[in-house]
Amino acid sequence: MKLKNILFWKLGVLVGSLLLFSSCDDYLDEQPSKGSGIPISTYEQLSGILSHYSSFNSETNMELILAGDSYEVSTELYQANPGQFKDDVLSQSLWEVENLYNSYSNQALWEGEFGTVYKANLVLTNVGNVSGTTDQKEEMKAEAHLMRAYSYFSLANTYCLPYNDKNKNEMGLPIKKSTSYEEDLSRVSLETTYQFIEEDIQEALKLKMSATAKRNWRGNVAAANGLAARFYLLKGDYTKAMTHANTALADYSELVDYNTDMSFESYEVIINSSSDNYEYISIDYPYTWDINTGADALLVANYKGNYYDRGVYNGGGDGWFIPSAKLLALYDQTYDLRYKYHIVEDFSYEYGMDDPSYSYPGYVQWSYKISSSPCSAEMLLIKAECLARLGNFTEAMNVVNQLRVTRYSTETPANVLNLTAASKQEAVKLILDERQREMPFTQRWFDIRRCNSNSDSFDNIVLEKRFYPVNKLGPLTNDPIKTYRLEPGSRRYAVPIPSDDIAAGRGVIKQNTY
Template sequence: MKRKLIYLYIAMAGMFLHSCDKYLDIQPVGTVVPSTESDFRAMLTSGYSVFPTHKSLLSLRTDELLLDEYSTDMAYLKDIYIWNDQSPDPTTLSYPWGTFYKSIFYANLLLTEIDDKLGDNEVTKQLKAEAYLLRAYSHFELLNCYAPVYSETNRQHKGIPIAQTIDLEQKFPVRTMEDVYAFIMNDIQHAEDLMQVVDQPSEHRYRFSKRALHAFRARLHLYRSEWAEALSEAEKALAIENGLVNLNGDEVLLPNDFESVESIQALDNPATAQVHSSTYVANNVIALYDQVNDKRFARYFEKSGGDYKSRKGGNSRLKVSFRNGELYLILAEAALHIDRKEVALEALQTLAKHRLTETAVTEQAANLKMLSVPELLSFVQLERTRELALEGLRWYDLKRWDRPEIQHVFLGETYTLNEDDPRYTIRYPREAVENNPELL
């Protein structure tokens, strides 16, 4: 097939928009053809900047939040909150689809053009590594939203379209989950071969790095129940930087603050101002904390009338994609599945020392040693809920564990997401199906 390259910054972008809208609704803009390092860095920054805030909407589907019935934004959020995916109000915010592919478009264009313009050097290698990871991470998030949990028995289940090239003649059929994961892992390997930056400074924390690559791989293997690989990748990330925010000290930063010692990458915004201002923390989440000995409680939440609000979102400082707190919990969960209980206990103890009072740390360590592996796995699930509350991972955890029943009460009526409900897999957006008949 003849390859038709379309520059991101050319005056003919309108023609490309019209042609490509049929499938992915890409909307490139601009008038300058990229030719310098700064041009390509700006291109990739655009790919980062349009990355969607989908995790904020996913949190509304979980058991973490209560929707404020008097919120001015209630109309935009209520159908998400009550899992009305079949016939939502036209004003309901849409789950992202095209915006993921916009990020992918920027990554694809850089990967297509940069070698011809700049050749092979450390700068281009780093830019290409980040582009591969941005493309991989976008496909990974799409897959986790719009496909069921991966397993050996359903790996041939339909997933999402793969967007790998810039070609107006390309079709975008839905690929199997196994195909998409193979593509993602191949991109991560390409990135690892090229990566130059071990850890991004805080001012560039939205960018991918070697540390973020290992954290990404650790989560990917965790979601695929590949326990040894998840453990190994978490250990590699922590070997670069293993610090945790000490909530027993005078530390003013939250663990999910992009400048905290444990922040690895801060690309995702899991609690937009709109969702943050329209919700309270669910009572079942509040009940999980020892409000005296667990220092996370006072740092994560604040009283608001008779309810609690989250302190962990609502502003750009609190973006988080990967951080060390999650990695210690990946260590614990993965280790328990491969008969390495002592590794799990050590990881939980390290986290506890930075989150609980000294007395509580000692008591927890003694209690955990007495638990069986299944009991410890249950504890890790609770600890993930406490540690990672309102950071956009709860929906994925619910999906991969047991897809429990959830009830939301709204305007006096009870709505139920049943156990193992098909709505744990989000429907392809209507406009995406209309634009791309290959999705059917």
């Protein structure tokens, strides 16, 4: 059955009003689209679509931020300012999927990523009919496939169950290969969805531009191989994952050195202002905190080590990446400079907890965003994990330590800085901990999903949080504290598809079952 795709119809109208880059660097006065009436006839017009990174570089994927064990709202923190915590944020962090069918952040991710798919399809549909050289068109096609694969990877790991042999025949996603409003919206199997993503990745691997060109709002060799490494790591194909991680690193391997590349910006706030005990507190932020818009956007796009301009945007949580007690305990607070620069003490004062004062830290990078693109640090960690799982755990630790030397103070004792392992299992555990320290709100949720779905049992991660009972109206603060658990194999690993899209599909798009 075919049905008009309401979302894609809206995108076809709206995309014509966006201001886009032309070629690789300049703004385009008129942006073409299927619904704008502007004819698509030149390479520069399609290049403008791919260059308008601000229309698709923010991922409103609250599941990555909230659902893992890096994020936690304690009852004490909640009581310090209950109005700060939205009901759908709490429900998502506690895996209460029955409260998420109409979640705003859930809707934003679905529409945002399918919006990017639409743009990629607009390029792929028209690239054969525009001016430009063969090489230009082939590079553009590869880049559009990268965009589409990236979005589908995010969607599949949010709205579908984790990929493994048991779940292959579970529901995947609607597959959109064109800009047609009449394209079938039925959800194909999870296996077919992953085959589609893999086919796009293979096309993206034809990219020739290097990440060293420092135009990371555009597709490049390292970005394509970085996504491939993520994809095959998730599927448990460690040989392929390591091959693509190595290829990405061969293209671009630069790392941020926290000893020389990081610095603070300090701001003063007043706490307990209504009492005689008021005082001024200085809060230290990483210098990246205020860099996110205008001319500084290029600095974010080309941040050292990143391959592709993508960032997880915490709109639903009002910008507060709340570190759990587990995450805080993972850091060596004396020597690990990631703790020094990313864990901002007293961050709660920025969120209405200043009078009376209640101090709790926040995890900070780019204001409301954290870089989520494939990057050189992630590739080292993928390479290390693949080595460990394939049995070479000694070399795996050597690779991890290449990263740690750029993250720890130069005063760190060697026995603290350098990790060692006596077995494959110990090495994998150490690497997973390092991945959580490095990417706590971007890759940790993917790690939990894949570790709880692979053929190994030693790396299973049972999630547990304690909070009030929560319903659609919010926390029931007069009820006893409840222990929430998410076990391996739970169907709650898949977020409900937004109700509006289910309704618009009139039965074609099937909802997840729990």
